[in-house]
Amino acid sequence: xxxxxxxxxxxxxxxxxxxLVGTEDALLQQLADSMLKEDCASExxxxxxxxxxxxxxxxxxxxxxxxxxxxxxxxxxxxxxxxSLHHVDASFFLGKVCFLATGAxxxxxxxxxxxxxxxxxxxxxxxxxxxxxxKQGRGSCQAQLKRCCLQEPQLPIPR
Amino acid sequence: xxSYDASESTxxxxxxxxxxxxxxGATFLQKRLESVRKQTSFIPTPPRRKIPHCxxxxxxxxxxxxxxxxxxxWTLYSLTxxxxxxxxxxxxxxxxxxxxxxxxxxxxxxVEVGEDLNIKVIFSTLLGIKGTQKDPEAFLVQGLTLSxxxxxxxxxxxxxxxxxxxxxxxxxxxxxxxxGACHYTRILSKSQLPSENREGKVLWTGWxxxxxxxxxxxxxxxxxxCLPLFLANGAESNxxxxxxxxxxxxxxxxxxxxxxxxxxxxxxxxxxxxxxDHYVATTEFLWSVPCSPQSLDISYAIHPEDAKAxxxxxxxxxxxxxxxxxxxxxxxxxxHFHRHFKIHLSATRLIRVxxxxxxxHTDGKIKILCHKYLIGVLAYLTExxxxxxx
Numbered sequence: 428x429x430x431x432x433x434x435x436x437x438x439x440x441x442x443x444x445x446x447l448v449g450t451e452d453a454l455l456q457q458l459a460d461s462m463l464k465e466d467c468a469s470e471x472x473x474x475x476x477x478x479x480x481x482x483x484x485x486x487x488x489x490x491x492x493x494x495x496x497x498x499x500x501x502x503x504x505x506x507x508x509x510x511s512l513h514h515v516d517a518s519f520f521l522g523k524v525c526f527l528a529t530g531a532x533x534x535x536x537x538x539x540x541x542x543x544x545x546x547x548x549x550x551x552x553x554x555x556x557x558x559x560x561x562k563q564g565r566g567s568c569q570a571q572l573k574r575c576c577l578q579e580p581q582l583p584i585p586r
Numbered sequence: 587x588x589s590y591d592a593s594e595s596t597x598x599x600x601x602x603x604x605x606x607x608x609x610x611g612a613t614f615l616q617k618r619l620e621s622v623r624k625q626t627s628f629i630p631t632p633p634r635r636k637i638p639h640c641x642x643x644x645x646x647x648x649x650x651x652x653x654x655x656x657x658x659x660w661t662l663y664s665l666t667x668x669x670x671x672x673x674x675x676x677x678x679x680x681x682x683x684x685x686x687x688x689x690x691x692x693x694x695x696x697v698e699v700g701e702d703l704n705i706k707v708i709f710s711t712l713l714g715i716k717g718t719q720k721d722p723e724a725f726l727v728q729g730l731t732l733s734x735x736x737x738x739x740x741x742x743x744x745x746x747x748x749x750x751x752x753x754x755x756x757x758x759x760x761x762x763x764x765x766g767a768c769h770y771t772r773i774l775s776k777s778q779l780p781s782e783n784r785e786g787k788v789l790w791t792g793w794x795x796x797x798x799x800x801x802x803x804x805x806x807x808x809x810x811x812c813l814p815l816f817l818a819n820g821a822e823s824n825x826x827x828x829x830x831x832x833x834x835x836x837x838x839x840x841x842x843x844x845x846x847x848x849x850x851x852x853x854x855x856x857x858x859x860x861x862x863d864h865y866v867a868t869t870e871f872l873w874s875v876p877c878s879p880q881s882l883d884i885s886y887a888i889h890p891e892d893a894k895a896x897x898x899x900x901x902x903x904x905x906x907x908x909x910x911x912x913x914x915x916x917x918x919x920x921x922h923f924h925r926h927f928k929i930h931l932s933a934t935r936l937i938r939v940x941x942x943x944x945x946x947h948t949d950g951k952i953k954i955l956c957h958k959y960l961i962g963v964l965a966y967l968t969e970x971x972x973x974x975x976x
Contacts, residue, residue: 450933500847500935501932501933501934501935502916502920502932502933503930503932503933504933506932534844534846535844535845535846535948536846536847536935537846537847537848538846538847538848538851538932538935538936539848540848540909
């Protein structure tokens with residue numbers, strides 16, 4: 428029950444839900460705010476979580492995209508991500524998971540090597556995006572995420 | 587008959603084994619091309635590094651000569667290859683650099699107020715500070731104070747040792763050691779002239795070196811001398827002036843070398859792995875926690891023998907250090923700290939590592955404490971400098 432499954436709920440009409448998982452609240456909040464500011468054809472809901480598994484008491488819609496945010500300045504965020512990955516069902520990795528690495532711009536502050544995250548993304552067969560929320564180019568990152576998520580056709584489960 | 591068959595079969599073998607041969611001695615570039623052709627994404631293997639050995643250093647370098655390199659705080663810079671630098675012209679370079687410094691001082695651009703910064707530079711080679719025979723020789727630039735100030739305090743005592751005629755008017759002083767004169771005198775001042783440092787004390791030191799710089803040496807042509815690591819100790823203004831002269835004369839470029847937390851943790855592991863007879867300093871780590879209004883610093887000091895015991899329990903491959911071992915070593919320290927203080931050190935930034943071998947700060951400052959592992963420490967720093975240049 429603690430494992431997130433992609434198809435255990437019915438999809439809501441014309442809505443996409445993104446789950447951002449990461450240790451730093453401020454970072455996630457910033458990312459979510461800038462994503463919601465973008466214009467989108469369908470409605471977008473963003474959920475934030477520090478780690479998985481998610482509490483089962485909350486009633487939430489079906490999650491269409493999980494974004495694991497790894498801060499390259501902090502090893503703790505990588506460890507947290509690795510632990511959370513165990514609580515995601517394998518079928519999620521068929522295009523509904525994405526990794527986002529932040530902080531690559533400030534090389535002197537990095538405590539994780541970039542290749543570690545590259546290897547992680549490669550082993551889970553999921554795309555890896557780089558983002559630097561301190562600089563101006565946030566828009567491109569959100570656009571890429573949107574494209575990842577909304578390209579998935581929201582087909583209802585055939586009954 | 588047999589030989590004929592053998593000669594027929596070998597060409598076939600060679601053609602079949604050629605694709606494998608192509609990949610066996612694969613360099614980095616070849617591996618990337620191979621992966622592109624196979625259309626797989628390129629995943630680099632985690633690095634393995636050798637634990638610094640002390641044997642090479644003891645053969646080549648006199649410990650007294652490198653003693654002045656130890657126990658001093660050096661600021662690190664990476665340097666692109668020098669164009670048309672020659673080890674024979676060191677005196678010429680000293681002269682030119684002195685003239686340049688005098689000119690700069692006359693321009694009045696030095697902002698530092700107070701101390702009179704008249705220095706005179708001397709170039710010299712540092713023998714033995716190299717990793718392999720192919721590495722170029724390290725050389726040293728020292729800035730010494732100008733003309734020795736004879737601070738003769740008090741009286742000048744004159745010892746007249748007249749063996750022959752007792753004529754005090756003929757006071758010819760001669761250099762001690764000449765024989766054959768009937769009467770000789772010596773004028774001694776109260777404060778003896780220092781015999782070696784006639785020029786005064788050292789105000790600024792900078793040295794250039796290259797340890798195991800094979801990857802850079804292969805790519806540059808004959809005219810260039812590759813000395814990617816530059817260490818400076820002394821006033822910043824002097825470093826700037828001397829750096830400007832080098833940049834103009836040899837068409838090179840200095841850039842400050844910062845050490846990130848990832849490399850600091852590698853250094854901590856490698857230096858803890860070094861075998862030491864006795865430990866002069868505790869193993870200490872300093873983390874900076876970014877929080878408002880002002881950042882918090884966490885200092886974690888470990889007894890060096892405990893650190894070595896922890897490393898020995900983590901270390902599997904003899905003679906080499908792998909990424910997993912470094913991560914495990916640091917994770918042990920983090921989890922121990924977390925158990926006691928409930929603080930996740932892995933979420934903070936490592937800014938300083940200090941062991942009995944050496945200590946390093948993230949701003950690019952290093953202090954080497956042990957002459958046995960000097961080459962090993964410099965080898966890793968050269969690697970970082972080369973990485974920054976490329």
